[in-house]
Amino acid sequence: MTIHLEAHSWESLAYWDSGTEAERAQLFEAVPDVYRFKNGTFDLLLFAQEEGERRRISGVYQQTEDRLLFYDKSNRTLLDSWTIRFLDAHYLAVDMDGLRVFFVAPDQDPLAP
Secondary structure: OHHHHOOOOEEEEEEEEOOOOOOHHHOEEOOOOEEEEEOOEEEEEEEEOOOOEEEEEEEEEEEEOOEEEEEEOOOOOEEEEEEEEEEOOOEEEEEEOOEEEEEEOOOOOOOOO
């Protein structure tokens, strides 16, 4: 599973509220945040719609079976937790904060090594 996760960056494409029916009308375009996982570290390039700019966040992550745990790099405080619902070489789907979020490899990867 890690080989797919770290193969390239992941751009958020779409999401739906996990509390609603899984139907096309409930699927919405996501803000194009980019996530990169490599050797136990992560980089996130977050798009702030209201400001029109991006903010970069880095830290460490731990993958256990179907869970991703995100920690602050300096004090190892847990920042977030995701459940992986699907992962292959091309697609990633996770549950986070009541949302199911779908990712693909970005056309132009701003976090490419």
